Structures are given as C-alpha cells and as structure tokens.
Amino acid sequence: MSELVLVAGAVSLAEWRAIYRGATFRLDAQCLPKVAESAAAVSRILSKGEPVYGINTGFGKLASTRIDDADLATLQRNIILSHAAGVGAPSPKSVVRLMMALKLVSLAQGASGIRPETLELMQAMLDHDLIPVVPCQGSVGASGDLAPLSHMAAAMIGVGDIDASGVVMSAMEALTSAGLSPLTPGPKEGLALLNGTQFSTANALAGLFEAEVLMQTALVTGALSTEAAKGSDAPFDARIHNLRRHKGQIDTAASLRELMSGSAIRASHLKGDERVQDPYCLRCQPQVMGAILDILRQAAVTLLTEANGVTDNPLIFTDPDEALSGGNFHAEPVAFAADMIAMAVCEIGSLSERRIAMLVDPALSGLPAFLTPRPGLNSGFMIPQVTAAALVSENKQRAYPASVDSIPTSANQEDHVSMAAHGARRLMEMCENAFAVIGIELLAAAQGVDFHAPLTSSEALERVRELTRRAVPSLDHDRHFHPDMQKAITLVRSGAIAAVAELKLPDVAA
Known part of the structure; x- marks a missing residue:
C-alpha cells in the first residue's frame, strides 16, 4: 500500500480505515504556512497583555487565575503532566495510532496555535512506530479526551511510556533511540495537544x-x-x-x-x-x-x-x-x-x-x-x-x-x-x-x-x-x-x- 497524503480537513473514510489497518501516511505540506501563522497569532495575542484562556490563565475552574509571562512554558508542561491521569489497560496500539493521526489532521488546520515543529515531532514518532502507551479509562468525553490525550502529549515531552515497534520503554529512551528530541511546549501547545475528541473518535x-x-x-x-x-x-x-x-x-x-x-x-x-x-x-x-x-x-x-x-x-x-x-x-x-x-x-x-x-x-x-x-x-x-x-x-x-x-x-x-x-x-x-x-x-x-x-x-x-x-x-x-x-x-x-x-x-x- 502506498503512503497516504492527508489533506487536513478533507481525509476520506477510506483513508481513515486504511490508517486503522496500518497504512503509512503523512500530512500534505501545504498546511504548514497556515499552521505557522496560527502560532504567530498566539504570540501577537500574548503581546497585548490581555488574559486569554489556557494561554496565560489557569484551566477549567481556575480560568480566572492569571499566569505570569515567566511561567507560561511551565504552565503548558504542567497541564500535560497533571492531566495524564488515566487508568486501566493500555489502549490498542492501532487505536492510539489512529488517534494520533486524527490529532495531526485537526492541528494541521491552523486553528490551534501549534508550531510546525510540533507537528513534525508527531509525524516522526509515527514514522518510527513510536506509539505512546495510553491507558484506556479516564475520559468523560468533554472538555475533550483530556486524560488519554495527555498521555500522548506526555510521551512527546519525554514522560511516560512508548511502544516502540512492540517493545515498551520509557518515552525518553524511545525518543532518544530514534534520534528525536522531546518537545518543549510553547504557549497554548500543551492545551491544544490534550484538548479534543480524538480518543473518542478513534475508538x-x-x-x-x-x-x-x-x-x-x-x-x-x-x-x-x-x-x-x-x-x-x-x-x-x-x-x-x-x-x-x-x-x-x-x-x-x-x-x-x-x-x-x-x-x-x-x-x-x-x-x-x-x-x-x-x-x-x-x-x-x-x-x-x-x-x-x-x-x-x-x-x-x-x-x-x-x-x-x-x-x-x-x-x-x-x-x-x-x-x-x-x-x-x-x-x-x-x-x-x-x-x-x-x-x-x-x-x-x-x-x-x-x-x-x-x-x-x-x-x-x-x-x-x-x-x-x-x-x-x-x-x-x-x-x-x-x-x-x-x-x-x-x-x-x-x-x-x-x-x-x-x-x-x-x-x-x-x-x-x-x-x-x-x-x-x-x-x-x-x-x-x-x-x-x-x-x-x-x-x-x-x-x-x-x-x-x-x-x-x-x-x-x-x-x-x-x-x-x-x-x-x-x-x-x-x-x-x-x-x-x-x-x-x-x-x-x-x-x-x-x-x-x-x-x-x-x-x-x-
């Protein structure tokens, strides 16, 4: 089967089915300028000094808490670590892989404030068959699938476990062995990675x-x-x-x-x-x-x-x-x-x-x-x-x-x-x-x-x-x-x- 090229926002059911069955894929590179512009927009919004949910404020009930500029990177890392609170058996690898593909296609539409290099890391993990170990329980299906997607995001920052071609190892070890550097999430990126319906939709x-x-x-x-x-x-x-x-x-x-x-x-x-x-x-x-x-x-x-x-x-x-x-x-x-x-x-x-x-x-x-x-x-x-x-x-x-x-x-x-x-x-x-x-x-x-x-x-x-x-x-x-x-x-x-x-x-x- 030839490699699929996914056009963000226009992936067919046949293509999603093929990905579930193991087809390789990559994003159409034409999405990257729009993704970069979205990330630049986050920087411009922050420069105004106004409170923006999830970017310079707390989350959920803590949305009224303002976060200092010096702590913005810590904020995004913290949300990933604190929300990676799933339990239960690991989700099937085919489902997690499909979940990652769904997240890629969502982020690639340039409405999430994600940098192109963040998408490139997700793509590289998929190319190297580095699939995060995601516990199957913990989401109620709104504010997105927070816990399962946080386990995916945690693996991207080098925390948790990854299934590397059938061998489960620490995320940092798996990334390093593939020559990949863990993500340092920028403003909005942690929240963008763990917010969404991709776990529910993949299942x-x-x-x-x-x-x-x-x-x-x-x-x-x-x-x-x-x-x-x-x-x-x-x-x-x-x-x-x-x-x-x-x-x-x-x-x-x-x-x-x-x-x-x-x-x-x-x-x-x-x-x-x-x-x-x-x-x-x-x-x-x-x-x-x-x-x-x-x-x-x-x-x-x-x-x-x-x-x-x-x-x-x-x-x-x-x-x-x-x-x-x-x-x-x-x-x-x-x-x-x-x-x-x-x-x-x-x-x-x-x-x-x-x-x-x-x-x-x-x-x-x-x-x-x-x-x-x-x-x-x-x-x-x-x-x-x-x-x-x-x-x-x-x-x-x-x-x-x-x-x-x-x-x-x-x-x-x-x-x-x-x-x-x-x-x-x-x-x-x-x-x-x-x-x-x-x-x-x-x-x-x-x-x-x-x-x-x-x-x-x-x-x-x-x-x-x-x-x-x-x-x-x-x-x-x-x-x-x-x-x-x-x-x-x-x-x-x-x-x-x-x-x-x-x-x-x-x-x-x-």
Whole structure:
C-alpha cells in the first residue's frame, strides 16, 4: 500500500480505515504556512497583555487565575503532566495510532496555535512506530479526551511510556533511540495537544470499521443458514423491498439474492416443501440487516465529519487575531454515533444467534438435533449455541446508551459531559463478542449444508463452505470444540468469509 497524503480537513473514510489497518501516511505540506501563522497569532495575542484562556490563565475552574509571562512554558508542561491521569489497560496500539493521526489532521488546520515543529515531532514518532502507551479509562468525553490525550502529549515531552515497534520503554529512551528530541511546549501547545475528541473518535471509528466486517460477514452466514434450513429466498425479492424504500433494506436483500443465486438446495425447496413462511431470523434478514446498514452509514457520516473537524479550545483566528473559547471539545456527536454502532453490533449478533438456535432445533430446521449425525451419544452444537446466547446477552447489557449519562466534573465548571469515550471504547469488546457469534453460526450453517449432500448451494456459498472446511472439518462426532470455534472466529474477524464470497457487499460508506 502506498503512503497516504492527508489533506487536513478533507481525509476520506477510506483513508481513515486504511490508517486503522496500518497504512503509512503523512500530512500534505501545504498546511504548514497556515499552521505557522496560527502560532504567530498566539504570540501577537500574548503581546497585548490581555488574559486569554489556557494561554496565560489557569484551566477549567481556575480560568480566572492569571499566569505570569515567566511561567507560561511551565504552565503548558504542567497541564500535560497533571492531566495524564488515566487508568486501566493500555489502549490498542492501532487505536492510539489512529488517534494520533486524527490529532495531526485537526492541528494541521491552523486553528490551534501549534508550531510546525510540533507537528513534525508527531509525524516522526509515527514514522518510527513510536506509539505512546495510553491507558484506556479516564475520559468523560468533554472538555475533550483530556486524560488519554495527555498521555500522548506526555510521551512527546519525554514522560511516560512508548511502544516502540512492540517493545515498551520509557518515552525518553524511545525518543532518544530514534534520534528525536522531546518537545518543549510553547504557549497554548500543551492545551491544544490534550484538548479534543480524538480518543473518542478513534475508538468509535475502530468500532465502525470492525462493524463493517461483522455486517458483511453476517450477510454471508445468514445466507448459508438459510440454505442449511432449506429456507426460501422469496422474502428477498426486490419488489418487496422497493415498496418500503429503505436503501439499506434494498441493498441487503440484493446481496442475499446474489449470494443464493443458482443454489440446488434452493431449487429443492420449491418442490414439495410444505412450509409457507420461514422464521423471522431468516425471512426478515433484509429488514433487520438493512436497518443496521442504514444506521452504520449514518454513524459513518457523523464520525467522518468529526474526524475532519477541529475540536480543541480556545481556537485561534487571524485577521483579526483572536482566541475564542467555545465548546467544540464536547463529544456528543461521537457519543450518539457510538451508541448507534453499539445497537447495530448487538443486533447483528442477536439475529445470528437466533439462526443458530433455529438450526440446532430439529422442529424448526428439519435437520438432525444439534446438527450431529448421532444425537444423544453426541451433543453436537448444543453448547456452542449456549455460548452464542451468553455473548449476545453480554452485548445487550453493553448496548445501553452511554450518551444519556452525564456526571459533573471540574467543580461543576464542566457540568454536562458526553460519555463518548467509554461509549466508543466498549465497541471493540462488543465486536469481539459478535465475531464469536458469527463464527459459531458459520460452523453451524456449514454443518447444516453438509447434511444436504449431494445437493450443493450457490457457487458463492460453496466457496465459503470450502474455505470453512479447509480450516475446520465437518463434525461427525463430538470432539474438542474450542479449537474449531477459534479457527472460525479468526476467519470471520479477518474478513476472509466476506471476501471469498466474491460479492460486492454494500459498503457502509465510500
């Protein structure tokens, strides 16, 4: 993959996705004059001798405290050190890297008072794979993601820890080994680095990108389950969905039709099957998965806007020189988007689990009980379905909206907060649960189709079954199930199931 050149304020969702997946990148150098002018504006504003929040005053509730000129550098260093107060496990390295890219693009728009050399240090750290260790807990999603971003900023001044290509070492040691000098923050720079929504946004984008894989793979496993149950594809008829008009529903129905096209199992359903209607977990896939696709697309629009925005405070404007305090750091849009993604992930797993439950029930599926040739002696898929049910229930609990909560901070100066950070952070764990559910469905659906031999499914679904069978053989008798499940989950998480189907599945966004 070639190196991406990011135009500040105009980075596409595809570029953010590529960065999350490991693509290298750098800022378009055309941003630097505007960045330098913003830093010069800070100097001109200071020369007027007037109090300006965060530049020559204290922070939060201490905003009325004036800081002497001799202490301005200490002020910026102090805010970084005092606000680096996160706890919990280190955030995933891919998420921190994305957070740094988001911060670079925000600062590069020349409204934050940052010097070009500060951006150059961030870029150099990324080029050398020097990724700060950022504890995952401590942000309430307004006055920005202060604690997580402060840990990033602390690493830039040589404090804290850095993951250097997989080896965790002190920040100073990591910078020195790469030939980099730690930052001495200028006026406004400490505050600009740690103020903003980039931690929440990075986690929400990561959740969105994983949910894309989930949604696409669940369409494939849903089609395979329909085949296993000898379900009808009549509910996927375009005429039904065109009448309702929801784009996501129309798109997912088209994908399901294409996945099942040419199936001999489907053709057998037309001959003598007395069932008039299938259970909702099969019949209503376009309605449920289409609604999921629609809200993921809506969340993508919100997060793309946020990713290209400027969210620190105060903001620096030139002509005339002004530092304006506002509230762009309040992450309510991100919190709402994260809640939408959480609901989508929860429903993907919920519908999949219902299909698993249907397949193991001979009264509904017409297949051997628990998908084993000799039920009784063998338990087959009995307990994998229980595991799927447990994971779905966990996700239901986690899907409760984070954005409806708030708790005052900073002595009631920050009296309403978004809770976007943990609303977004939970998405990765929810996706992991859902990947496991889809992995179990993949095995169950493949097992169900095995029972229909010599009949075969469509070419697309037979490729899926062949890939699955290369990793996990058919279950002829009980064996240690955990390794089979782990292999299936790995296939699902990698996106290989959706890819091998060779179907143009609906994208969340371009």
